Amino acid sequence: MWCEEAGHEVHFVCYTGFEDLMEELPQDMDILFVGAFTQAAQISYAISNMFRLRGTVTVLGGPHARCYPEDARKYFDYVLGFTDKVVVEGVLSDCSQHRPYGEYLSAREQPRHLPGVQERWKYIEATLDKTATSIKIIPMIGSLGCPYTCSFCIDSVVDYQPMDYDQMQGDLRFIHKNMKDPIVGWHDPNYGIRFNECMEVIEESYPKGEIRFIAESSLSLLSEKNVKRLRANGFLAILPGIESWYSMGNKSKTGRKPARDKMEHIAEHINMIMRYIPYLQANFVLGLDDDGEGTEPFELTKEFLDRCPGVFPAYSLLSAFGEAAPLNLDLQRDGRVLGFPFHFLNNNHAMNVKPKNYEWPEFYDHLIDLTRYSFTGKKIYRRFRANNMAIPKGMNVVRAISSEGWGRLKYHRHIRHLLETDQSMRDFFEGETEEIPSFYIDRMKRELGEFWAYLPDGAILHDPTAYLKKTDQQ
Ligand code: SF4
Known part of the structure; x- marks a missing residue:
């Protein structure tokens, strides 16, 4: 939108993977x-x-x-x-080649204003039109940053606004007027920090309940009173982050309770x-140092699933994304960050932090056991029975039997097998x-297709300690 406002002709492509x-x-x-x-x-990098x-x-x-940023500057003229x-x-007024190292530019903080749904509608509509399912979710954002301080999170160091x-x-009224039975997905890092204000925005925009919503919120915001209000306002799905039974108790209002008490309370x-x-959907981070040793963290999660048959668990492997979070330094x-190619850093296909409390094979055994337990036929059936609306059911x-549930289980099993049989992996x-094992290179080649030929030399590697070196220099 900002390019259009500056008088440029814009072609927008949202890449959904297909x-x-x-x-x-x-x-x-x-x-x-x-x-x-x-x-x-x-x-x-290849497209650039x-x-x-x-x-x-x-x-x-x-x-x-x-x-x-330091890695990206090798492949782009500007990095923002x-x-x-x-x-x-x-950038638009300079618009020149900066090679071999791109220019790094940054504002002091996140923008105070972003173009809204009405302004972006032609782009949003084009993206929704190509969605394969009949469920069309319109993206909105109500806040940036987060007041919580989860050490692994990029938003923990960004002021809430x-x-x-x-x-x-205005955007909600526009959506209400222009879409039949709309669903809005709030992309706030932590929706509802100013809960009453968020609800008033919705309640004063259109007749109650005529837009449905999805949001990611901390449990500490989800008191029964607030949850009733969310329901009245059409909230269909909530994605709280539990993360760990051993830490981050402020997010779930469980303080310093022992792990078992925390699990039961949650x-x-x-x-x-x-x-x-x-x-x-309950979000967990696996492999955190605070989680201690042995089977307990994983067994607690399994027991949690037994106690909450309707919940869909989403597991992320602890990942240190460069300069994202203070924990990464x-x-x-400690020499625990590994140089897995970026292509695999999606919180599931690689964990680029060596676990503190486990050897790799042991960690993968627990991960496989927990994933298998979460998506057995019996668990899927119980989850199906526990929900009473067609779309959530x-x-x-679909999520359990697709690449997300069973697909990841198969992938983790394969990695575990390679850890045993392929010395280069271990x-x-x-x-x-x-040296990147051939398993990863072959997979990347396959998935990049024609773009593999354009990947610059050295672009599958990066320095996993770049942030530390930069900080020490400063
Ligand atoms: S509550 Fe969520 S968004 Fe906020 S710092 Fe923690 S993980 Fe990040």
Whole structure:
């Protein structure tokens, strides 16, 4: 939108994983902006290289640019940290090649204003049109940053700020008027920090309950009174982060309770929420140092699932994304961050932190056992029975038997097998070699397809201690 406002002709492509980017991307661009998570870094580097060879100036923004700016500067003319309209205007007016190292630009903080749904509608609509399912979810954001301090999280070091309430109300009215039976997904890092204000924005915009919502919120915000209000306002799904039974008790209002007490308390809390909200995904981070040793952390999660039959568990492997979080400095200093190719850093296909309390095979055994337990036929059936709305019921089954549940189980089993049978894998996991095992290279080649040929030399490698070196230099 900011490029359009500056008078440029814009072609927008939202890559959902299915498009043929060779076809979709225009060939004759003056400047290419890419917004990417780290998982998409290698394909972004390849695309940037392809266009730079044709003389296009390229820009990277988004989480990968914030987490790995030094690496990204090797492959883009500009790399953007916090990005507001002034930063974008600066890039547009300079618009020149910066090679071999791109220019790094950042605002002092997250933008105070972002273009809303009405302004972005032609782009949102085009993206929704190509969604394969009939469930179309409109993205909105009500706040940036988070007041909590979870040490692994990129938003823990970003000041919390709500976005403009008038703009949100205008957007909700627009959606209500223009879409049949709409669903809005709030992309706030932690929705509802200013709970009453968030609810008033919704309640004053259109007749109650005529838009449905999905949001990620801390359990500490989800008291019964608040949950009733969420239900009345059409909240269909809530994704609270439990993360660990051993730490971050402030997020769940369990303070310093022992792990078992915390699990029991949270299980009751989750069941209370599910009496009002039909779909609940509980997020966990596996491999945190605080989780201690042995089977207990995993067994507690299994017991939690027994106590909460309706919940869908989402497991993330502890990952240190470059400069994202303060914890990463300590991990890099301790030599525990491994140089897995970015392509696999999606919290599931690789854990780039050596676990403190487990050997790798033992950790993978627990991970496989927990994943298997979470998605047995019996558990899927219980989850199906525990939900009483068609969409949540169906979604839980599809997610369990697709690449997310059974697919990950198969993948983790394969990694466990390779740890036993492929010495190059084991050496890499132990940090004894930086050579990327052929398993990862072959998979990346396959998944990048035609773009593999454009991946610049060295772009599958990165320095996993770059943040530490930069900090020490400063
Ligand atoms: S509560 Fe969520 S968004 Fe906030 S710092 Fe913790 S993990 Fe990040």
